[in-house]
Amino acid sequence: MAITEILLACLFSFTCTIGFGICFGIRKEELVWAGLAGVVTRIVLIICESLLFNRLFYTMVAALVGTLYAELVGMHKKVSIAKFLYPALVLLIPGDVLYEMIMAMIQLDQPAMMHHLVILAQALLGIALGSMIGPMLFRSYRREHRI
Amino acid sequence: MERKELNELMDFAVEFGARLMTSGGEIWRTDDLLHLIFHAYGIEEPDIFMLPHTLMISVQPKDQEPVMRHKTVGDILVNMEQLTQLNRLAWEIRDNHIPVSTLKEKLHAISIHPPYPRPMIICGMAIALLSLNYFIGGGVMGGVLVAIGIAIAMGTQMYMHEIFPVNHLLLCGISSFLAGSVIMIGYKTGLHSNPYLLMIINCIGLIPGIPLINACREMLNGRVLSGGLLFMTAFLETLAVACGFYLSLVIFGGVL
Numbered sequence: 447m448a449i450t451e452i453l454l455a456c457l458f459s460f461t462c463t464i465g466f467g468i469c470f471g472i473r474k475e476e477l478v479w480a481g482l483a484g485v486v487t488r489i490v491l492i493i494c495e496s497l498l499f500n501r502l503f504y505t506m507v508a509a510l511v512g513t514l515y516a517e518l519v520g521m522h523k524k525v526s527i528a529k530f531l532y533p534a535l536v537l538l539i540p541g542d543v544l545y546e547m548i549m550a551m552i553q554l555d556q557p558a559m560m561h562h563l564v565i566l567a568q569a570l571l572g573i574a575l576g577s578m579i580g581p582m583l584f585r586s587y588r589r590e591h592r593i
Numbered sequence: 594m595e596r597k598e599l600n601e602l603m604d605f606a607v608e609f610g611a612r613l614m615t616s617g618g619e620i621w622r623t624d625d626l627l628h629l630i631f632h633a634y635g636i637e638e639p640d641i642f643m644l645p646h647t648l649m650i651s652v653q654p655k656d657q658e659p660v661m662r663h664k665t666v667g668d669i670l671v672n673m674e675q676l677t678q679l680n681r682l683a684w685e686i687r688d689n690h691i692p693v694s695t696l697k698e699k700l701h702a703i704s705i706h707p708p709y710p711r712p713m714i715i716c717g718m719a720i721a722l723l724s725l726n727y728f729i730g731g732g733v734m735g736g737v738l739v740a741i742g743i744a745i746a747m748g749t750q751m752y753m754h755e756i757f758p759v760n761h762l763l764l765c766g767i768s769s770f771l772a773g774s775v776i777m778i779g780y781k782t783g784l785h786s787n788p789y790l791l792m793i794i795n796c797i798g799l800i801p802g803i804p805l806i807n808a809c810r811e812m813l814n815g816r817v818l819s820g821g822l823l824f825m826t827a828f829l830e831t832l833a834v835a836c837g838f839y840l841s842l843v844i845f846g847g848v849l
Contacts, residue, residue, distance in 0.1 A: 462724030468717025541797035574809035
């Protein structure tokens with residue numbers, strides 16, 4: 447992947463996450479931090495996709511790094527981590543796969559449906575696992591600082 | 594704690610929990626914060642039962658009749674600002690032992706409205722999907738069609754419910770049908786050659802992605818019932834969205 451492509455991917459991840467951040471009701475002052483969450487997740491995803499070929503693993507690593515970013519920013523700004531966690535994870539959600547799976551279901555195309563179901567399960571499991579490990583590491587700190 | 598005070602606390606707790614859940618708070622978070630509030634007033638073991646649209650709290654004070662509250666929780670509309678303020682209020686209660694009589698006032702001081710007006714939220718989603726359009730390769734005209742489609746779909750979801758209340762799943766289907774129709778009209782008039790791709794991009798904006806992740810997290814945390822119900826809700830909503838797009842493909846001469 448060329449540098450220009452990576453930079454464009456980062457730029458569009460940033461704008462995409464800011465767009466979702468507005469929909470999630472994140473205040474103006476925190477939108478940039480939320481946008482950066484998307485950039486971090488996207489960069490990790492690009493790197494991991496080329497190193498790890500299993501969707502479960504590369505999604506999990508990207509979600510884990512996104513969650514750690516959300517934890518660190520949440521601690522720094524003393525706000526709930528959910529504010530940065532959702533924007534970090536939103537780019538990983540396999541909406542296209544879910545849609546294709548249901549379309550295959552509507553058209554009674556069972557092999558295609560099963561194929562997409564497996565990919566969907568891998569991606570969702572990866573995101574869920576990645577986003578659960580981060581908060582475990584910082585739980586006691588957050589309790590101490592009431593965030 | 595006196596009976597009157599306990600009743601006030603229960604009223605507050607059930608409203609607090611419902612608002613937290615409707616603003617996108619996960620079930621584990623709601624459970625955690627409600628325990629925090631009850632502990633602040635010396636109630637060590639409240640019984641809290643939660644499902645995606647139900648909240649039940651029961652407390653058994655010493656030598657008194659048990660007190661119970663139940664609330665039906667409305668549709669989830671992710672509002673991080675409200676969620677953060679509710680989170681902060683719970684910790685404030687825990688640290689400062691606020692008098693029970695002032696709790697409702699403090700809760701009502703937190704706005705239920707998102708920090709942005711509805712047109713701005715629609716613009717936000719359009720920006721997000723235009724950016725996704727770059728990743729998927731929909732092109733410039735594709736981006737325009739996606740933006741118009743999502744604006745119509747979200748506008749329908751936001752305003753139609755107030756003018757003419759309909760079933761939520763039906764509303765999902767109608768809005769995705771309208772978005773799909775915009776894309777199909779663009780395809781028929783030669784503005785774009787791949788309607789299927791544009792529908793996928795629009796679908797990403799309409800499916801309940803965050804509840805889907807929360808469903809998996811709940812199940813992995815051992816809350817299989819609430820996680821399963823969340824998953825089913827998300828699945829049905831996505832099915833309704835896909836059916837809407839499919840209908841537009843069939844009506845406008847289809848590519849399937």
